[in-house]
Amino acid sequence: MTARTTLIALLALGVGAAEAEAQAPGAIPTPESVLGHAVGADFRLATYETSIEYFQALDAATDRLELREVGRSSFGRPVYLALISSADNLANLDRHREIARRLAHPRGLTDEEARQLAAEGRALVWIDGGLHASEVAHAQHTIQLAYDLVTGDADPEIAAILENVILLLWPSINPDGQTLIADWYDSNVGTPYEVAPAPFLYQKYIGHDNNRDGYMINQIESRYTTRVAREWEPHILYNHHQSSPFPTRIWIPPFAEPISPHVHPLMWRMVNLIGMAMSQALEERGQRGATHMGTGFDNWYPGFMDHAHNFHNVVSFLTETALYRYATPGFYTIGDFPPSDRDLRPESLYSSPWEGGWWRLRDAVDYMLTASISVLDVAAKYRTDLLYNRYQAGRDIIAQYEEGPPYAYFVPQDQRDPVAAVELLRRLAFNGIEIDRLARAASHEGLDHPAGTWVIRMDQEFANFVRQLFVLQDYPDLREYPEGPPDQPYDVSGWTLPLQMGVRVIEATSPLGSDVRDALEPLSGEALAWDAEVEDASPFDSPFGVGFDSHPVAAAIVPPPGRVTGGGSELVVDPAQNNAFKAVNRAWAEGARVSWAPGAPGADGESGTGGRYAISGLSGEAQLVRDLGLQATRGSGNVNLRAPRIGLYRPWNASMDEGWTRWALERYGFRFASLRNADVLAGDLADRYDVILFADISRGQILNGFAKGSVPPRYEGGLGPEGVRRLDAFVRAGGTLVTLNRSSLFAIEELHLPVRNVVAGLSRGDYFQSGSIVEMIVDPSHPVMAGMPERAAVVVGQSPVFTTEEGFEGRVMAKYAEEGSPLLSGYLLGAEHLAGYAAAVEVAHGEGRVVLLGMRPQWRGQPFGNFRILFNAALYGRELAAAAPESPEFWTAPDEEDDGSDGSGGSGGSGPRGDGS
Numbered sequence: 001m002t003a004r005t006t007l008i009a010l011l012a013l014g015v016g017a018a019e020a021e022a023q024a025p026g027a028i029p030t031p032e033s034v035l036g037h038a039v040g041a042d043f044r045l046a047t048y049e050t051s052i053e054y055f056q057a058l059d060a061a062t063d064r065l066e067l068r069e070v071g072r073s074s075f076g077r078p079v080y081l082a083l084i085s086s087a088d089n090l091a092n093l094d095r096h097r098e099i100a101r102r103l104a105h106p107r108g109l110t111d112e113e114a115r116q117l118a119a120e121g122r123a124l125v126w127i128d129g130g131l132h133a134s135e136v137a138h139a140q141h142t143i144q145l146a147y148d149l150v151t152g153d154a155d156p157e158i159a160a161i162l163e164n165v166i167l168l169l170w171p172s173i174n175p176d177g178q179t180l181i182a183d184w185y186d187s188n189v190g191t192p193y194e195v196a197p198a199p200f201l202y203q204k205y206i207g208h209d210n211n212r213d214g215y216m217i218n219q220i221e222s223r224y225t226t227r228v229a230r231e232w233e234p235h236i237l238y239n240h241h242q243s244s245p246f247p248t249r250i251w252i253p254p255f256a257e258p259i260s261p262h263v264h265p266l267m268w269r270m271v272n273l274i275g276m277a278m279s280q281a282l283e284e285r286g287q288r289g290a291t292h293m294g295t296g297f298d299n300w301y302p303g304f305m306d307h308a309h310n311f312h313n314v315v316s317f318l319t320e321t322a323l324y325r326y327a328t329p330g331f332y333t334i335g336d337f338p339p340s341d342r343d344l345r346p347e348s349l350y351s352s353p354w355e356g357g358w359w360r361l362r363d364a365v366d367y368m369l370t371a372s373i374s375v376l377d378v379a380a381k382y383r384t385d386l387l388y389n390r391y392q393a394g395r396d397i398i399a400q401y402e403e404g405p406p407y408a409y410f411v412p413q414d415q416r417d418p419v420a421a422v423e424l425l426r427r428l429a430f431n432g433i434e435i436d437r438l439a440r441a442a443s444h445e446g447l448d449h450p451a452g453t454w455v456i457r458m459d460q461e462f463a464n465f466v467r468q469l470f471v472l473q474d475y476p477d478l479r480e481y482p483e484g485p486p487d488q489p490y491d492v493s494g495w496t497l498p499l500q501m502g503v504r505v506i507e508a509t510s511p512l513g514s515d516v517r518d519a520l521e522p523l524s525g526e527a528l529a530w531d532a533e534v535e536d537a538s539p540f541d542s543p544f545g546v547g548f549d550s551h552p553v554a555a556a557i558v559p560p561p562g563r564v565t566g567g568g569s570e571l572v573v574d575p576a577q578n579n580a581f582k583a584v585n586r587a588w589a590e591g592a593r594v595s596w597a598p599g600a601p602g603a604d605g606e607s608g609t610g611g612r613y614a615i616s617g618l619s620g621e622a623q624l625v626r627d628l629g630l631q632a633t634r635g636s637g638n639v640n641l642r643a644p645r646i647g648l649y650r651p652w653n654a655s656m657d658e659g660w661t662r663w664a665l666e667r668y669g670f671r672f673a674s675l676r677n678a679d680v681l682a683g684d685l686a687d688r689y690d691v692i693l694f695a696d697i698s699r700g701q702i703l704n705g706f707a708k709g710s711v712p713p714r715y716e717g718g719l720g721p722e723g724v725r726r727l728d729a730f731v732r733a734g735g736t737l738v739t740l741n742r743s744s745l746f747a748i749e750e751l752h753l754p755v756r757n758v759v760a761g762l763s764r765g766d767y768f769q770s771g772s773i774v775e776m777i778v779d780p781s782h783p784v785m786a787g788m789p790e791r792a793a794v795v796v797g798q799s800p801v802f803t804t805e806e807g808f809e810g811r812v813m814a815k816y817a818e819e820g821s822p823l824l825s826g827y828l829l830g831a832e833h834l835a836g837y838a839a840a841v842e843v844a845h846g847e848g849r850v851v852l853l854g855m856r857p858q859w860r861g862q863p864f865g866n867f868r869i870l871f872n873a874a875l876y877g878r879e880l881a882a883a884a885p886e887s888p889e890f891w892t893a894p895d896e897e898d899d900g901s902d903g904s905g906g907s908g909g910s911g912p913r914g915d916g917s
Helices: 002-022 031-035 048-061 087-091 093-104 111-120 137-151 156-164 175-188 207-211 220-232 265-284 307-312 361-381 383-403 418-430 463-470 497-501 579-589 621-628 656-667 677-681 699-704 720-732 743-750 867-874 878-882
Strands: 065-072 078-084 123-128 165-170 236-241 250-252 256-259 290-292 315-321 330-332 357-359 408-411 436-438 442-444 447-449 454-457 506-508 520-522 563-565 570-573 593-597 612-616 631-635 639-641 646-649 672-675 691-694 736-740 755-757 772-778 791-796 802-804 810-815 823-825 838-845 848-853
Touching: 031 048, 031 137, 048 065, 048 078, 048 137, 048 175, 065 220, 078 137, 078 220, 087 093, 093 111, 093 123, 093 220, 093 383, 111 383, 123 137, 123 220, 123 361, 123 383, 137 156, 137 165, 137 236, 137 361, 156 165, 156 361, 165 220, 165 361, 207 656, 220 307, 220 418, 236 361, 250 265, 250 361, 265 290, 265 315, 265 361, 265 383, 307 315, 307 463, 315 361, 357 361, 361 383, 383 463, 408 418, 418 454, 418 463, 418 497, 436 454, 463 497, 497 791, 563 621, 570 579, 579 593, 579 612, 579 621, 639 878, 646 656, 656 867, 672 677, 677 720, 691 743, 691 867, 699 720, 699 743, 720 736, 720 743, 720 838, 720 848, 736 743, 736 867, 743 755, 743 848, 802 810, 802 838, 848 867
Parallel strands: 123 165, 123 236, 236 315, 250 290, 563 631, 646 672, 646 691, 691 736, 736 848
Antiparallel strands: 065 078, 078 165, 250 315, 330 357, 408 454, 408 506, 436 520, 442 447, 570 612, 570 631, 593 612, 593 639, 755 802, 772 791, 772 810, 772 823, 810 838, 838 848
């Protein structure tokens, strides 16, 4: 190891000296002259800061590259976009951008005018350095790509690209992650932990899920990329990844089935053409091992960063290049291959199988360079087609919704949670959707819509984006073989936003009459400065969608004015409104009093009524109501509550779901501590915490963590038996343990709770669900379910289903109906295995309680209609638990027949994968 480290240092000195000698004054700098090593060198990774230093050097040295700052990352790093083209094109950037935007928004253009603009304009192509920072090659290849383009005009292919294409090149769209991973790797090179996985998420909150935030744009990185896309309206968007299925070397379009149904077919055709052009270019250069995404990578879920833009008529796609481990080289023999691939048989979509050998970071960089140049070459050759097809797609979609349903969506201001509608509409506006408001009352299809109702007209060019998010998903029943188990979706199968967010939306199935059209007024307003958006200092500063005030239309979407009705001494807020929790947490932060007004249980299996939070002694109460858009009443609470001391378990083998939980809690003003393994093992938990939360984490991950020797010792292991004993003592002493989804299985098994997961052990042929929305019958009289409707749309994925066993004491809070399928959107096979069983259970354990939630209430920051389940659970300490009314009649365990299962194992359902991109 010492010899390797010495060799790296000597190589770096040699490269640096050679570059210093060769670099002539005024010449375009090579990457080596700034990085100190060649791009893709073994054992070397450029940080984001070093990468930008090189791009700044290029900007100063050539008129073919212009570097622009476009925002700030979650950790405050400046984010840059490099524009690369001929000097003439860059001198006329404003005109070419104007043409791209005009063709993207075709209303008022004729076909002939569009053809003239297409002939004049340039193809705008987005290529990025990736967002999955542990896939290291893409953020290295952008450095070399920039150099090759600005110095390559002697090559006719490059010259044609510079003349016909303007490249929007992102050095990285996850700057924080690039530096975090590069620094982590550099700290371990030459040690036994050289290729150790990072013990942190490579984005502030969500790590790998930063590629699942494409339409919700909850994270800052998602917002600045979306903003650039809508400001420039590129014709092609190419997002690089590394995760090619072994032993293939690069995975490229066409995609697997199923594809999203609401994308203009011209997008799919061009994606397929580009994929075939890539494979041709790779073969021409002797780069073997290219395959197409005929299996595995479907394009069903619209939340991927790239795929979200297909619904905006941008030709958008990703590739997956092979990855070894960071910048450490690996050697493969045929014996390493799966048996089915050892014959090296050419296949239709894998015609030159890779034969093994060394695989280095530079190899991945070279494959990416070929793929990127191929995309640019296609854009140059098909420039006018790309520009005109952008116009044609938008024109066709406008006509489609002028002639057929849905013609519009009405979104009333009168909602169970008025701010949830604002959260939904602000995201649509930020994604380029036009939103109107009724200036006066109007009627349509027999329904009266009051003034202020929001209206999304569908005769607009990006309407398919709305439709894809609003319709119920019906995932096709694709089988691996006849009568076999269903194909597993690459990601989730159902996401319908109005269901997830608890927003009432009314579809117009007939054309809007003059009564409605004459009452419409487009939304517009003044935006705050984009550059001001870094990380919010306080969640109270942006009550209606963090970060969206930077968009003029989004900023104009506000809820009805907050108001207080009724008489009484205290401000009573309904947890049906998520901002009620901001109010409660602000009250505690300012020393005011918070109490609880309990609900009442139902009878004969029916749901009860929900409780509410009451606040007194808060200064600026009226301003709070206005700021948060609260619809509050006057009254009183009779159970005094103190702010619970909350701990959120945070494993070293980082959990995206923990990050999403942390994000949601912070956004609503919760004060909590992150609990590492050592914090739990230190014991005395009951002296420090009232409530401990576990996000959706597997039992093995909680117990075992990183294996010994796989990471530096401080990050090894999980809670282990001793940690379980500490948690058990915490609950028995009166604490509350809240477990989300799969972590509930950990609690059941390790704390020996009298609860069983009834779908454990079922085969995929008998029971299968993958990231869907289902209906649960909820008892809102239980404080954890306060604010939920009696029949609630809830997100599940790899979710347990509960029944109780002998010795059970506690209460069921949510259940599945005894008849019919609970599926609302997505895919569910074997609904009979859920019928009548429990979805959320409180289990008495000693003096305390365990709250088992068989759901994902904060999933990817999307189900605003479920957030209150998490928030109530986080506040469910001793006082609130003591105030919970008994409701023994809400649920009765179904009669069971012996199915031969021993009840062991995990959930039989298959949810979103954790691998890939």
